[in-house]
Amino acid sequence: MKSEKLIPVSEIFYSIQGEGKYAGHPSVFVRVGGCNLKCPGFGEKGCDSYYAVDKSYKSEWKLMSVEEIKSEVSKYIRKDTHLVITGGEPTLFYKQLYPLVVWFEGQITVETNTTVDIDFEKYPAYKDVAFAMSVKLSNSAEEYGKRVKKHVIKSYVKNAPKSFFKFVIDKDLNNEIKDITAGINAPVYCMPLGADKEELEKNAPFVFGFCLKHGYCYSDRIHIRLFGKKKGV
Numbered sequence: 001m002k003s004e005k006l007i008p009v010s011e012i013f014y015s016i017q018g019e020g021k022y023a024g025h026p027s028v029f030v031r032v033g034g035c036n037l038k039c040p041g042f043g044e045k046g047c048d049s050y051y052a053v054d055k056s057y058k059s060e061w062k063l064m065s066v067e068e069i070k071s072e073v074s075k076y077i078r079k080d081t082h083l084v085i086t087g088g089e090p091t092l093f094y095k096q097l098y099p100l101v102v103w104f105e106g107q108i109t110v111e112t113n114t115t116v117d118i119d120f121e122k123y124p125a126y127k128d129v130a131f132a133m134s135v136k137l138s139n140s141a142e143e144y145g146k147r148v149k150k151h152v153i154k155s156y157v158k159n160a161p162k163s164f165f166k167f168v169i170d171k172d173l174n175n176e177i178k179d180i181t182a183g184i185n186a187p188v189y190c191m192p193l194g195a196d197k198e199e200l201e202k203n204a205p206f207v208f209g210f211c212l213k214h215g216y217c218y219s220d221r222i223h224i225r226l227f228g229k230k231k232g233v
């Protein structure tokens with residue numbers, strides 16, 4: 001198999017989805033390595049999945065064929081298990097991952113920064129995927145033009161109607177959320193910024209009130225509350 005067909009995988013594990021529309025659901029997680037953004041605003045290490053983004057962790061990523069990923073995922077499938085493809089930025093590998101999306105029978109979520117255009121006509125199984133569109137806000141300290149691609153957001157929602165927005169906040173960024181979601185019919189989930197339990201708990205009451213005020217859905221972050229920064233949970 002040619003190396004360009006291989007996918008850098010940071011980890012594959014079975015856990016409970018901790019955030020967003022399917023929070024609480026038992027899921028197999030496939031975390032792909034590499035991201036097209038850096039998000040320096042999310043602390044010293046860049047982001048909460050820095051080990052799947054920071055190139056210094058590259059030696060820990062395993063280059064896997066999609067068949068190897070399927071075989072690993074199949075070990076964890078129970079009744080009504082979901083599949084969560086996350087990162088890093090998994091859509092960078094959406095073509096290579098397509099056989100996994102076609103093969104998996106349950107609900108699939110792809111957690112994405114929503115900056116990579118997907119060819120839904122050529123890869124139609126992505127239409128049944130729920131894209132958790134974690135479009136980055138100014139607190140990521142990324143340039144607007146790099147982090148907000150409105151034509152990509154519109155395409156995901158039009159082609160994959162189970163998609164939803166997921167924003168991480170610690171202050172009133174409603175002007176930005178309104179700008180990103182204007183004219184787009186998809187649920188909005190807001191979650192508290194927090195790399196650990198203490199920071200999460202500090203920000204949660206504000207986000208709770210913010211969601212009530214603007215009619216957004218509140219999402220907690222179960223895995224940070226229970227396990228902090230621990231990997232593979």
Ligand code: SF4
Nearest residue numbers: 035037038039047113
């Ligand atoms: S887009 Fe997500 S994975 Fe990529 S650097 Fe930003 S927070 Fe990390």
